[in-house]
Amino acid sequence: MSDASLILLAMALPLVFAGVIALTGANRNLRDSVMVGSTLILFATVLSLLPSVNAGGRPSVALFDIMPGLTLGFSIEPLGMIFALVASGLWVLTSLYGIGYMRGAKEKHQTRFFACFSIAIFAALGVAFAENMFTLFIFYEVLSLSTYPLVAHKGNEEAKRGARIYLGILLGTSIGLMLPAMLVTWYMAGTLTFQPGGILQDNVSRSVGAILLILYMFGIGKAALMPFHRWLPSAMVAPTPVSALLHAVAVVKAGVFTVLKVAVYLFGLDYLQSLWSADFVMWVAAFTMLSASIIALQKTNLKARLAYSTISQLSYIVLGAMLASQLAIVGGGLHIVMHAFGKITLFFCAGAIYVAAHKTEISQMDGLGRKMPITMFAFLLGALSVIGAPPLGGFWSKWHLLLGAVDVQQQIMIVVFLISTLLNMAYLLPPVIRAFLLSPPKDDHDDKHAAHGVGHRFGLAEAPIFCLVPLCLTAVGTLLLFFFVDPIIGLIQSIFTGAL
């Protein structure tokens, strides 16, 4: 099959599967097997595009011209390839996990849930493959809208309020800031196509470019730059598989991915470096990184803490983009992968703890390591990877971000990265320490919860196997990524070497 038809297939599959899932909803075993099968097919399809991207090709397909020069089309470059692989690959695991979680937690409306999930993946792939800013914008909005029912899934007042904040901020920033930036770009540059080296430097004066950068960076609300970060904690009312895949991987990574695309392909690194607002956004990112970490320290709810940790980690990537150095871009691209694996592991664990032990607060986790050793060990690996400790994948992305900061001589940013790492340790390790080193509370109140898990009172009480296996796989993934990082680095670097 040609690359063009593979792209179309990859885009069509999740949509078709959403329909099939909706139709097979009556028989949940059939529906769930269809779903897992479909995730595998999709991942294989996306993977089959990798060789030609690796060879320096840019598989592309144009659907239709909306206006002269404004095309709805796809073109795959290295960053998009990586993002698509991460999203579709982790979808396989999340769908397994989702089956275990939704059944374990006895959630309602499972069919609607999985169908919307599929549409969200469709939108994420559209963002990844977009050939121009216009296409990206469309799928960005589809992603916001399709995740709304997922966030509001529980249907109670709290869920609806959270979902309204979620949608309000994401739509508000994108329509209020990103769309005008896009319009001005089109007006001045006459194109919105992503091009290596950027499209703005010859057409837009530095003062206008600086304002455009601010509009783009704050307009991409999914990158959760302060003060537009409130939606992410609000979205935590969603069931955990949503938090895991969408709010650790697909949605937020769509945001920072867009940041990287805008920096590399619209502005171009040289032009970006010459703008005063790049420094401004960099400082905002640094502030977000540190203050979100400090807020995370104070959160006692595990998912809320992870949410603020995500906000902080996303700013690593924004900061990396604003450093405008090739090494930092490599670091940012790597961080999309590394943080995805690390954070999804943490969320999987949080969900497993909820399903097996019905615990959501960190203070309740004393001694939990004795009942759920596998889960808590995976949590440790995920936490260490997010912290950036070797030998885990997260080390490489931080390493490259630091190299990038050294490269452009931003010493203060080096310090910011290091302080943030310390804060990461301070908020991610206590749950693990409590679980393994403290003794479990002595009240018998927990006994009735233990019945949900497998095992009895003093033995193991792990989550269902569907929950457990995916989180082990992603934890192992963080480990493997440390050793097999070269192909990814090579792929990202080909953005610059291929273009030169």
Next chain:
Amino acid sequence: MSLAAQFPVLVVVLPLFVAPLLALLANRGNLPWLVAIVTSALTFAMAIALTAQVMQTGVIYYELGNWPVPFGIGLTIGPLSAMMLMIISGASTVALAAGRESMNAEVGEEHQALLYSCWLLAMTGLLGIAVTGDAFNIFVFMEISSLASYVLVANGPKRQALTASFKYLVTGTLGATFYLIGVGYLYMMTGTLNIADMATRLADVSDTLPVMIAGGFVILGVALKAALFPMHAWMPNAYQYAPTPVAIFFAACATKVALFVMLRFQYELFLPNLGPQASFLSSWLIPLCVGGFLVGSAVAMFERDLKRMLGYSSVAQLGYIVLGISLSSSAGVTAAMIHFFNHALIKAALFVAVAGMVLRFGSSNIEQLAGVGKRMPLTTLGFVLAGVSLIGVPLTAGFISKWYLIQAVLELGGLGILLTILILVSSLMAVVYIWKVVEVAYFKEPVDGQSMLGVREAPMPLLVMLWVLVFANIWFGIDPSIPITLAKQEAAGFFGGAR
């Protein structure tokens, strides 16, 4: 001469002649409705044929009774006229097709023959304005359509329809009078009523005071007719209390025809001849437009009645169109014309959906529509999709309009950026008022469960029309080549092909 060569005049004459025949017809079941819709559909078919011809061969000139033009009456069908013909006859056909049951429920069967007769007269007037090349003809047709419209509005089911119609009558008469005064001055100075002829003769007297005054009167007159802010008070009222099918018809095209007149006078007569003064005149419109779309959207956010909310939304949308007209640039007038087309699609779809809801619930109060999403899923989904287009989400027709409008506005430089921001603020307010309906429709339990039991999906013809319009909204959002070609052709005519 083949029949097709007579289309330019037939398109007006057909409904004009059928209307009195219809009034003579006895009220025999569906017969009046049937006659009206067949006439309307035939007109629509002729409009499409004319549009196709204009797109291929350019402007059509037609001399009535073969009298040469400055002496006889000439008809001119340019790209924009052709588009207007399609909008008017299309809106009428859709409204009639979708609205039969609503009409039976709201008006009763007694006066239907007379009502449909007025409907055809209103359509005749609107179509006549679109085709004629004569300034006084425009006034005559304006009066025909207005008088018929007052009757249509006054036939609404509630007593308030009478006051709404009276308000409409007072404003409409004022507008027409102002227009007539303006045309009178122009005739005094140029000695002709043919617009093309006037354009050439106006050059000699362009600096005179009467011409300036004429410009002011004409623009003000049609602005009243078009419900431009702050002269909009009659419109939400008329939409709310008119029978719903009438609201569908008028929302899609009635005010646009007044704007069409404004656009023609501004770009054919005033701009080429008065130059700077004309741009000065139209620059006064810009604050009115901004006020229109901000106030219109803001009021719409707080309206409790669905029809009224859409009326205020129209005030805002007309603000966008006039903004395009007032920019005095090729890009601006192109954007205005594209929005003529797209807004007709959007508002017709929204009002058709509302007609379905009103028919089944007997009320257009938003609070009472709680749970409509479950009872009438297809109607509600159609409403939401049309609403998405109204907001201007990509891949819908509304987005194309906004895109062109903002590109045109950006040509103004610093002021353009400010206007862009205001347009987007107004769009965000549209998100709020559409979302308000979505929340009530899908996420709110009915106030009293009993009243919901009998509610079922809207009748089939209404659903079909609704979805045809919704698909048109998406189709013209993905492939907008037809309205864009027509608009660019017309703009090229105004600006001599230069961009």
